[in-house]
Amino acid sequence: MPFNPVQQRDHVSTYKSLRSLFEKNITVNSISEVLATCNVGDPAPQIKDQMASKDYDVIGVEENGIVIGYVLRDDLREGSCKEYTRSFSPSDLVSDSTPLLQTLFIFKNTERLFVIEGNRITKVVTLADLQKPPVRMLxxxxxxxxEMHFYQIIRDYFKEDSWKKHLSEKRIQQAEELFLQRKARNEGIELSDCLQLCDKRDIVLNEQALRELLGIESKSKxxxxxxxxxxxxxxxxHSQDLNTQNSWNEMFSLIEQTESLLEKCENI
Structure with missing residues (x-):
């Protein structure tokens, strides 16, 4: 069944605006921490003890008031911090205006990022910072x-609740019960408003034409x-660790796949 192009464009515009709110207005600065520093000539054992007491894994190294590199706590032995200073590579650095979503993808290839404000390196972000509320919100x-896109696709593609053919009687009954509860509160809704994400998933995946439009190779995938x-x-x-069962890279790949799916939804 064809989509209504005008109606679909209106919805896509609305979703793009909402997506922009999450993806562009929340930057790396929302999770970064001020970069503690030491002087290039400071004794390495002393700095290592200070880092241990504050639970720092990395700090910046200053020379003449400018951060020129960084040291890792595990590297420090005898001598001065100069001997253990690592230089910044371009892949270590991001601007303070870098969108948080883009920051997640950069973390596929690093364990930490240093944030540039103006022309100075002032902050740091580590994998531990990805557990913070802004990342969860994003x-x-x-x-x-x-889920919003799937809801609209189902409304446009399936007329007169014809999506029911893709759900079990139990799932339909649960949607109908929720529908009656919400109608009792005078909410102006349709039955499809009461579908859960798993329902929308099954409806879309069971329709080959929709799978093809969304670039989903197969029902199992x-x-x-x-x-x-x-x-x-x-x-x-439930405020659980984001990588409890999977590695960070698996989560980053999942978000990349989700971004790709959103692009397909917007182009339908």
């Missing part, structure tokens, strides 16, 4: 936009992707 927002996405959403909702 990821939950991205997943919610996927689609189910695997959405299982991981739902697990991530559950971890976010």
């Amino acid at each position: 990821l939950f927002g991205v997943i919610s936009i996927v 689609g189910k695997d992707f959405f299982k991981k996405l739902e697990n991530l959403r559950n971890n976010l909702a």
Whole structure:
């Protein structure tokens, strides 16, 4: 069944605006920490003890008031910090205006990033900072936009609740019960408003034409992707570690796949 192009463009514009709010207005600065520093000539053992007492794994190294590199606590032995100073590479550095979502993708290839404000390196971000609320807000927002897109696709593609053919009687009954509860509160809704993410997933994955439009290779691969996405959403909702069961890189890949899916949704 064809989509209504005008109606779809309106929805895409709305979702793009919401997506922009999450993806562009939340920057790396929302999770960065001020970079503690030492002097290039400071004794390495002393600095190592200070880092241990403050639980710092990395600090900047200054020379003449300018941060010229950094040291890792595990590297420090005898001598001065100069002997253990590592230079910054371009891949270590990001601007303070870098979108947080883009920052996540950069972390696929590093354990820490240093933030440039103006022409100075002033802050640092590590993997531990990815557990902070702004990251959780961002990821939950991205997943919610996927769900919003699926809801609209189902409304446009399936007329007169014809999506029911893709759900079990139990799932339909649960949606109908929620529908009646919400109607009792005078909410102006349709039955499709009461579908859960797992319902929307099954409806879309069971329709070959929609799978092709969204670039989903097969029903099984689609189910695997959405299982991981739902697990991530559950971890976010219950304040669990974001990488409890999977590595960080697996989570970054999942978010990249989600971004790709959103682009397909916007282009339908």
